[in-house]
Amino acid sequence: VRIGIARETAPGERRVALTPETCRKLVAAGARVTVERGLGVRAHFADEAYAAAGANLVDDAASALSDADLVLCVQAPPPAVLATLREGAAIVGQLQPEADPARAEAIRTRRLAAFPLERLPRTTRAQAMDVLSSQAGMAGYKAVLIAAQLAPRFFPMLTTAAGTIRPSKVLVVGAGVAGLQAVATARRLGAQVECFDVRPETREQIESLGGRFLDLGVSAAGEGGYARALDDEERAEQQRRLGEHLRGIDVIVCTAAVPGRPAPRIITAEMVAGMAPGSVIVDLAAGTGGNCELTRPGETLDASGVTVAGPLDLASSGALHASEMFARNVFNFASLLLGEDGLRCDWDDELVAKTVWPPREG
Ligand code: NAD
Secondary structure (H helix, E strand, C coil): CEEEECCCCCCCCCCCCCCHHHHHHHHHCCCEEEEECCCCHHHCCCHHHHHHCCCEEECCHHHHHCCCCEEEEEECCCHHHHCCCCCCCEEEEECCHHHCHHHHHHHHHCCCEEEEHHHCCCCCHHHHHCHHHHHHHHHHHHHHHHHHHHCCCCCCCEEECCEEECCCEEEEECCCHHHHHHHHHHHHCCCEEEEECCCCCHHHHHHHCCCEECCCCCCCECHHHCECCCCHHHHHHHHHHHHHHHHHCCEEEECCCCCCCCCCCCECHHHHHCCCCCCEEEECCHHHCCCECCCCCCCEEEECCEEEECCCCCCHHHHHHHHHHHHHHHHHHHHCCEECCEECCCCCCHHHHHHCECCCCC
């Protein structure tokens, strides 16, 4: 099997879908791996390391991809590049085919077997391939560090000759993968941490990380272990209880999401206005509309003394470890596609059958 990897082209993208470690494993499995020179520089993986791992280095994307049976990427290459792939080639990455009609069209016209990893069923067997989880962990971690950086206060309690400093009170909104990593990170920095979610099973997870579960009296477990959107009455109840509670909070880290929908609006402008000056909100959901009404994607703004940050590309900002995890996820999925003598798509394997795009009939 010929595997090709080109440099990522999306703005702000520093991660890579192949590290020297996974390159070595693919070569050991019998693949011929071709890499565009400079692939890993922004994630701190040198060309020499790929060469030592058995990759052939080439000077441009076309030479890396045009005769590949299998293309690996973090984000989808531009439609013009997809149009140069071998007809019927497979491509694995966080492809988001429906985010861009030209991309979807290119995948269809080249008859590519596209495997957008965000479509992977979240079963136990799929965990080792789950890029949403591995990347959310980095995002939750970085969001807390940004909050700590923006806050005009310490996170830990300090007892000093200049008196005692009380610990910061951090509220994490949403206890999915990113939220739980945010709870753990804020705890490690010594803050007092509270967290709420609409899935009741998160209470135990939050408490096991040293956080306090904030009970807002709303339970909305949906399908497949995810949350469902709240109805108007539930949302009003959540907001009423939250509004009162926020006055004592120094830092909010927002991570709430509902699959296939814009991020739920949870923190209103009125709630922000009720917070003390010097408070900080970091909204990890900025890319999908934000959990805070005032969030502007990619911007940090001041709302009457409250700092509201909507950082994008959080996983990419930890490119080295994010890439190590992403590349292992991709390697584990790609292993399902490597046959004895070429690529194989085993449609009896639910991970292969349910991830492929366009979706299979029936
Ligand atoms: P996500 O990114 O879709 O959502 C983040 C969190 O926001 C979720 O916990 C959700 O319940 C919460 N939320 C939604 N609306 C809310 C609201 N109005 N108020 C407060 N919180 C709200 O979720 P995720 O991090 O991708 O994970 C979701 C679930 O999937 C979790 O149960 C996780 O353990 C599970 N999961 C399973 C596997 C696996 O078994 N392979 C892998 C990853 C995640």
